[in-house]
Each structure stands twice: as C-alpha cells, then as structure tokens.
Amino acid sequence: MSSSSNTLHIADLGCSVGPNTFIAMQHVVQVLKEKYQNNNILEFQVFFNDHVTNDFNALFRSLPIDRSYYALGVPGTFHGRLFPSRSIHFAHCSSAIHWLSKCPEELLDEKSPAWNKGSIHYVDTSNVEVLNAYVAQFEKDMEILLNARAEEIVEGGMIVILSPQSSECLVKFFGSSLMDLLNVLFYVFF
Numbered sequence: 001m002s003s004s005s006n007t008l009h010i011a012d013l014g015c016s017v018g019p020n021t022f023i024a025m026q027h028v029v030q031v032l033k034e035k036y037q038n039n040n041i042l043e044f045q046v047f048f049n050d051h052v053t054n055d056f057n058a059l060f061r062s063l064p065i066d067r068s069y070y071a072l073g074v075p076g077t078f079h080g081r082l083f084p085s086r087s088i089h090f091a092h093c094s095s096a097i098h099w100l101s102k103c104p105e106e107l108l109d110e111k112s113p114a115w116n117k118g119s120i121h122y123v124d125t126s127n128v129e130v131l132n133a134y135v136a137q138f139e140k141d142m143e144i145l146l147n148a149r150a151e152e153i154v155e156g157g158m159i160v161i162l163s164p165q166s167s168e169c170l171v172k173f174f175g176s177s178l179m180d181l182l183n184v185l186f187y188v189f190f
C-alpha cells in the first residue's frame, strides 16, 4: 500500500451508529500503524458510511475521545460510487452486504413463478424461484458494490468484507469472484 501523502484513508461501509464500527476502526488503525511505523505515515482519516437515514449525529456524539484518526461521515448507498477514484487505502464492511438494495420485483408479481405470496422473507422453501430471485438481486448488488470499490481503492489497497451468513450462495459468489481474479492474473502473466 503506498500513499503520496502521509495520510491513509480508511472507509467503514455500513457503519451504523456504533459501537462496533469504533472497535473495528480502532483495530484497523492500530494494525496499519504497526505495519507502517517506519514509513512516515502518521495520520489516518476514517470515512464512516451508511444510508442518509442513518443517525450520524448519534454516531459522531459517541466517537471515542482518544481516537487517533480524523472522522468524516459519508452518507449514501455503498451500491454505487462514494469516493473519488483511487482514494481509499482500506475498506471494511461488516454485517451489511446481506441488505439488498431493493426487493426483487418478481416476488411482488402474482403472475410470476417467483411470487412470494406477500411474505417479506423466504418461507415457502419448496419454491426455489423465490430463492433464485433473491440470489439474482444479491449478485447484481455485489457486482455494483465491487465495481465501485475497484475504482475507489488505490492499487495495493484492500477491502475486507465480513458477513454473518455462511450460505452456499455467498460461498459460490466469492468463489466465482476469486476465479475472475485468477483469470485476470493469468491474463496478465501469460
């Protein structure tokens, strides 16, 4: 990870109002400090991101007094661009990717095989069309999220995504993302 200034930019995507985000950011800053202690990187800027409806006032009121970073709020969905190109060194996203950007339309359409009969979650497990509609929406959302971060994160930067769900769908999705990455690497080297 390199930086033209002595400031590292860290983003927490889907930060909510704390306290988990503060604990996570404290760890991230601490680890980066240890890693770059000889590199003249002395300052850290943390961008706290969440939907515009998030209670950013509550978040900022409870910022740790002894924090060793500058704090900023970035309102808006992480399903799209949030930051200038190549400006983020480390992005973190915990327990947020399972929030879909919208309800798949076919779930609400009585004529669709994926009609979810008015339920807001997957109850009738015999109807695999409902599951497929949710998976398709998740894949679209993740593609948008990862494409946006690919523009925003500096070369050599990093994104860490934590999800409490270890479903087959997630494993498949990240498996296929890794395969894409390997294909790009093979393309570069051969």
Ligand SMILES: C[S@@+](CC[C@H](N)C(=O)[O-])C[C@H]1O[C@@H](n2cnc3c(N)ncnc32)[C@H](O)[C@@H]1O
Pocket: 013, 014, 015, 016, 017, 020, 021, 049, 050, 051, 054, 076, 077, 078, 079, 093, 094, 095, 096, 099, 101
């Ligand atoms: C379960 S909370 C997790 C909070 C915190 N990251 C943690 O690990 O405790 C999920 C948060 O993600 C936010 N979120 C969900 N979808 C989002 C999106 N598309 N863009 C930004 N924030 C989002 C929600 O508003 C909520 O605050």
